[in-house]
Amino acid sequence: MPELPEVETTRRGLAPHVEGRRVxxxxxxxxxxxxxxxxxxxxLLPGQRIRGIYRRAKYLLLDTAAGSALLHLGMSxxxxxxxxxxxxxxxxxxxxxxxxxxLLRFHDPRRFGCLLWQxxxxxxxxxAGLGPxxxxxxxxxxxxxxxxxxxxxxxxxxxxxxxxxxGVGNIYAAEALFMAGISPLRAAGKIxxxxxxxxxxxxxxxxxxxxxxxxxxxxxxIAPDGARGYFEQELQVYGRxxxxxxxxxxxxxxxxxxxxxSVWCGHCQR
DNA sequence: CTCTTAACCTGGACGC
DNA sequence: TGCGTCCAGGTTAAGA
Numbered sequence: 521m522p523e524l525p526e527v528e529t530t531r532r533g534l535a536p537h538v539e540g541r542r543v544x545x546x547x548x549x550x551x552x553x554x555x556x557x558x559x560x561x562x563x564l565l566p567g568q569r570i571r572g573i574y575r576r577a578k579y580l581l582l583d584t585a586a587g588s589a590l591l592h593l594g595m596s597x598x599x600x601x602x603x604x605x606x607x608x609x610x611x612x613x614x615x616x617x618x619x620x621x622x623l624l625r626f627h628d629p630r631r632f633g634c635l636l637w638q639x640x641x642x643x644x645x646x647x648a649g650l651g652p653x654x655x656x657x658x659x660x661x662x663x664x665x666x667x668x669x670x671x672x673x674x675x676x677x678x679x680x681x682x683x684x685x686x687g688v689g690n691i692y693a694a695e696a697l698f699m700a701g702i703s704p705l706r707a708a709g710k711i712x713x714x715x716x717x718x719x720x721x722x723x724x725x726x727x728x729x730x731x732x733x734x735x736x737x738x739x740x741x742i743a744p745d746g747a748r749g750y751f752e753q754e755l756q757v758y759g760r761x762x763x764x765x766x767x768x769x770x771x772x773x774x775x776x777x778x779x780x781x782s783v784w785c786g787h788c789q790r
Numbered sequence: 791c792t793c794t795t796a797a798c799c800t801g802g803a804c805g806c
Numbered sequence: 807t808g809c810g811t812c813c814a815g816g817t818t819a820a821g822a
Contacts, residue, residue, distance in 0.1 A: 523815060554798075554817080578816075595816055596800075611800085630799045632816060646817095673793065682817080689815055738815065739802080758815090779795075781813085 522578060522593040524654070524687025525730035526741050526749065530599055531575045533744035537601045537622060538582065542569045545617040553613065553631045554594060560637035565589060565616070577650050577686030582616075587639045589616075590646070594632030596740045600625050629740070651685045654723050659685055661717025668708040668716070675711060676704035677778035679723070688723060690780050691736055694758045696723040703789045704782050705775075729754065757783045 522530070543565050551557040568584035575581070580599075582589040591599070601622050614626040614635060626635065638644040651667075652658040667684055668675075678684060679693045688696065697704050699722035702715055711719075735741055735749030738759070742748065756766050761774035765785040774783045 526815075592816080594799095595814070628799095629801065630814090630816095632798070632800095671792075677793090680816095691815060736815075741815075778793095 522597070522735075522741060523689035523692050523730075524575075524578060524727055525692070525733075525751065526735035527575055527578045527580060527593065527687075528731050529735040529743050529749060530593070531573055531580055533747075534580075534599060534601065534624070535573050537620070537744065538570045538573055538618065538624060540569065540571075542619040543567065543584075543616055544619050545615075547615040547617070548613070549608070549615075550613040550631070553628065554592070554634040555636065557614070557635045558637050560587060561589060561635060564637070570618075576647055577653075577682060578689075579647065581638065585640070587637055590634075590636040590638050590644055591626070592634045592646075594628055594630060594634070596630040597626065597628035597633035598740060598742045599744055600627070600742065600746065601744045649683050651681075651683050654685050654687055654720075654727055659720060659724075661713060661720045664716040664720055665711075665713040668711065671708040673708055674704060674777050675702060675706050675708045675719075676780075676782060678708035679719070680778070680780070685723070687727065690782075691738075691755070691758045692723070692726050692730065694783055695726045695756055698757045698784060698789060699726060701789055703786075704777055704784050706790075757785065759783070 546562050546565055548557055564586040568586050571583045573582055580591045602625050604623055611629040612625055612627050616624040668678055671678060676693050676697060679688050700719040702719055730751040733749060733751040734743060734747060736751040737748040757772055760772055761783045762771055765772055765788055767788045770787050772783050773786045
């Protein structure tokens, strides 16, 4: 489900409900997510005040003086703020109760997500090797050009590598490459500095627009208040294999690239 | 390092 | 209606 825009939408939706709130309790119904939920979550988190909610890559951090809860939504996860009487559904794995009477509820059918703990002043190992944020300084065409030299893998795979740049997943990689006019199959190491400048700009534009639309809801994604994302209406190529290219009208091609379904225009993207 | 592949898990869509 | 197969927005671990 979630790429950067969906995680950022979740962060913004959660912030007014959780910032400054004290955690009054934690209920773990299932701890066997991608990794087991560590004891700190139930031992250290209750009683703490949430100083802020932050996003790094596709991770969310609930920051407290005792450490930070580190959440990833995997493919199918979502976080919602619900009243305490809300019936528990299948796959509602965690409730974090807040002193405003609300529950922060983590739901994740496929359990590819995680809830881990980061000690104060430490950087969790999962965050250590991540590339720059695409919407912050340090990410541009010169950076992509430099990082891609000598790499033979497809540029789409390169763009989705979280060690290169974070937050870009299968939807937004397809959209950014279409916008930049670059074939997803092209070897990353053989693309010019100028074309990488276009790709960096396109990536930023598509991510920013998706955030403004509240993300993309295909199946599971839902904002903390239950709202869907509306970027699906703006998708140019993702999920449109065989349909006419919005630019030239030719049928969009599709293939697996790096094990991921990929769609592009063989005419407009070179 | 870089690259490829398999694996984790559930639900929905589809074909028969 | 029921069953088998395939596919899905992510990421890591293991092996070449």
